[in-house]
Amino acid sequence: MVRAVARIDLAAVQRNCARLKSEVGQGTELCAVVKADGYGHGAAACAEAALAGGATRLAVATAAEAETIGRGYPHIDLLTMGALTPEDLDSALASGAAVAVWKPGFLELVAERARAQGRVARVHVKYDSGMGRLGNRDPVEVMALARACADSQHLELSGVWTHFATADEPESEFFDEQLDRFGAVADAARAEFPEVTVHAANSAAVFRDKRAHFDMVRCGVAVYGLDPFQEKPEEHGLQPALSLRSHVADVKHFEPGDSVGYGRTWRAGAKTSVGVLPLGYGDGVRRGLSNNAEVLVRGRRYPLVGTVSMDNVTIDLGPQTEVEPGDEAVLIGSQGEETILAEEVAARLGTINYEVTCGISARVPRVEK
Ligand SMILES: Cc1ncc(COP(=O)(O)O)c(C=O)c1O
Numbered sequence: 440m441v442r443a444v445a446r447i448d449l450a451a452v453q454r455n456c457a458r459l460k461s462e463v464g465q466g467t468e469l470c471a472v473v474k475a476d477g478y479g480h481g482a483a484a485c486a487e488a489a490l491a492g493g494a495t496r497l498a499v500a501t502a503a504e505a506e507t508i509g510r511g512y513p514h515i516d517l518l519t520m521g522a523l524t525p526e527d528l529d530s531a532l533a534s535g536a537a538v539a540v541w542k543p544g545f546l547e548l549v550a551e552r553a554r555a556q557g558r559v560a561r562v563h564v565k566y567d568s569g570m571g572r573l574g575n576r577d578p579v580e581v582m583a584l585a586r587a588c589a590d591s592q593h594l595e596l597s598g599v600w601t602h603f604a605t606a607d608e609p610e611s612e613f614f615d616e617q618l619d620r621f622g623a624v625a626d627a628a629r630a631e632f633p634e635v636t637v638h639a640a641n642s643a644a645v646f647r648d649k650r651a652h653f654d655m656v657r658c659g660v661a662v663y664g665l666d667p668f669q670e671k672p673e674e675h676g677l678q679p680a681l682s683l684r685s686h687v688a689d690v691k692h693f694e695p696g697d698s699v700g701y702g703r704t705w706r707a708g709a710k711t712s713v714g715v716l717p718l719g720y721g722d723g724v725r726r727g728l729s730n731n732a733e734v735l736v737r738g739r740r741y742p743l744v745g746t747v748s749m750d751n752v753t754i755d756l757g758p759q760t761e762v763e764p765g766d767e768a769v770l771i772g773s774q775g776e777e778t779i780l781a782e783e784v785a786a787r788l789g790t791i792n793y794e795v796t797c798g799i800s801a802r803v804p805r806v807e808k
Pocket residue numbers: 472520602640641642643657658659660661667
């Protein structure tokens with residue numbers, strides 16, 4: 440019996456990567472995005488499974504993540520996608536990771552630090568085609584940065600890339616605008632630097648438009664079997680890899696009017712039994728799920744009642760229950776014929792599946808299924 444555990448189906452991660460690889464075809468590399476501890480699934484184990492499934496590269500956001508992954512997979516081409524402080528830059532380069540660059544001053548710093556470390560830094564020049572976040576908005580400056588890389592003995596131009604703002608919105612025309620803008624930059628970069636890796640697509644873009652595949656795709660959410668469009672993963676042949684499990688620690692009998700939890704936000708309308716589960720928002724079960732979620736026990740859905748506290752949640756088991764202390768409780772995942780998807784939890788919270796799995800706290804061990 441476990442207090443709370445996130446079980447990770449690494450075979451599902453592997454299959455999801457094979458699925459993504461089949462979608463993009465031989466000519467396009469799959470880069471598995473394992474930032475934020477693999478979207479809460481455990482970065483190292485998921486990286487391994489992703490590589491087994493056909494990913495040939497890995498990407499992270501931060502220098503600390505690059506250090507962890509770079510140490511574990513020194514032979515794999517790793518990209519640090521985020522903005523780096525000078526200290527971060529030193530450690531990202533020391534990890535052997537490629538770095539994202541979009542400003543001339545930062546490119547100079549990369550060259551200087553690479554020289555100091557006695558290495559050649561691999562650079563992915565980022566074009567901001569409309570995300571309005573990281574990247575250079577001027578295609579002329581993007582090409583100038585690419586040339587500066589090619590001209591420096593301490594730099595290697597590895598990639599030219601962008602990121603979509605609305606790939607997950609099927610009706611969005613802005614996606615096509617970004618694709619057009621980036622397409623022109625990609626053509627220019629390829630004409631001058633035939634070896635450069637041109638990349639743009641996240642998971643949603645992979646399923647949405649083959650024109651966005653270019654030389655490499657950077658997939659995160661789909662690697663973990665989460666639906667980039669917030670519906671059903673199976674519609675894209677994806678299998679959720681994470682389940683969040685706990686157990687029933689106690690079963691209590693309630694009389695009409697008895698209340699449960701902080702603020703007494705739920706009261707029994709009739710005789711019933713309440714199950715107590717020993718996990719809460721300290722584990723990432725968000726307080727917004729108070730009186731607003733379901734939990735699986737013995738293959739049936741039960742409503743979460745009362746306020747989610749830091750270490751406990753409570754469920755209404757009904758007047759005649761066979762549920763006993765020790766029974767497994769599933770907050771995300773399958774039990775018997777029933778499944779609660781991260782997408783369902785996200786919809787209840789008014790958020791996205793990414794935030795649900797990233798939000799499962801470090802207090803919950805990640806264990807291979
Ligand atoms: C720059 C960049 N590329 C790729 C990804 C992966 O996106 P997704 O998880 O939607 O596949 C992310 C994730 O947010 C990102 O920030």
